[in-house]
Amino acid sequence: MSASKPDTLASDGAKTPIPDTPLFDRAGSHRGYEMNKMAMSLVSAANREAFAADEEAYLDRYKLSPEQRAAVLARDWQEMVRLGGNIFYILKISALDPMPVTAIGAAQVGMEHEDFLVERLGKERKNG
Amino acid sequence: MAELIGGCGTSHVPSIGIALDRGLQDTPDWKPFFDGYIPAKQWIAEQKPDIAIVIFNDHGNAFFLDRVPTLALGVAEEYQIIDEGWGKRDIPSFKGAADFSWHLADAMVEGHFDPLICREIELDHGIQVPMELFFGRPEEWPVKIVPIFVNTVQYPIPTPQRMWELGQLLRKAIESWAGEERIVVFGTGGLTHQLQGARAGFMNREADKAWLAEIGPNPEKYRDWTREQFVETFGSEGAELIMWLVMRAAMDADVRTVMSHYYAPASMTGAGMVVLENEALATEEAA
Known part of the structure; x- marks a missing residue:
């Protein structure tokens, strides 16, 4: 069984990019890993409390780049996605506010x- | 022999669960959506399945990016509800059809599918919402479940052709199962949605309606699509629809579309449902 057209979607994304459609590929995963990891940690109630109590201190626990840190603090969703944030993880930040x-x-x-x-x-x- | 009573496809949008939690079913935004599921609830109440095999994706809840199984299979006796970041939802935990799950684990590995086998794992809205849409909010779920997790988050995601083959294998596993249970298969996810990037909010109502109309009579069309075609047509997250192909391939070539329903947008998603029965089953019942 074979696909009707060559399937070029792979870990490095699509060979023919689909306009305005970022795929969470190897590069995205690599770029966003620490920020997504921080966001993932918010599935724990204790971590949500710590984040709410002192956001800056909470972010110190993870190795976010300065740009990622600024994007999280500003709740800049466009920027978070650009910096490798995946919606399913960064969405957890939105539970705080x-x-x-x-x-x-x-x-x-x-x-x-x-x-x-x-x-x-x-x-x-x-x-x- | 176990009996495959039908195949259901349904969206699993988290906002549907939130709407139920907040009692919003009868508000103008949600009523047309929930009303469309009333016949589906009646159908499943009459069919009384014992086991629901649910193909879905975890949305960054049970699995993080540190380890991403392309396929995972739950073999637990019980599955707890996961905290996705908003607190644990107040719905019952799920009982697992562990014996069938282990049978399926054997069948998958023997058939050269190699799932991560999960003895203890919590479940997110990807499985909760389909169960709520078909079974409502019982104190205890009336079926045991077999969860099959598909990676649709981290590329490379599996191909539509592979999903089809998994469905064919699932059918063989159902037929080789010695139990007498009545089994229903759920393919979940979709329809159109894109949550990320400048094309966020992309809606393709026409493609959604065509999918619901054709998944029964003409599934080869979609089986033969590339992953790009799924992303392009249904949006980056709408590519979850490949999971319906597992359900469809588990059914006979000839099926009857018993019902379908479409409503858009549910939150940012084209939401839809279809119930399929094997034609042979329908003929048998009529005789």
């Missing part, structure tokens, strides 16, 4: 949340 996943999506696209809901997801406009 809850925001809907659609707002994180909008931030990655650089759109207002309401515009994102309407233009991308096809929801009805609620305000204005």
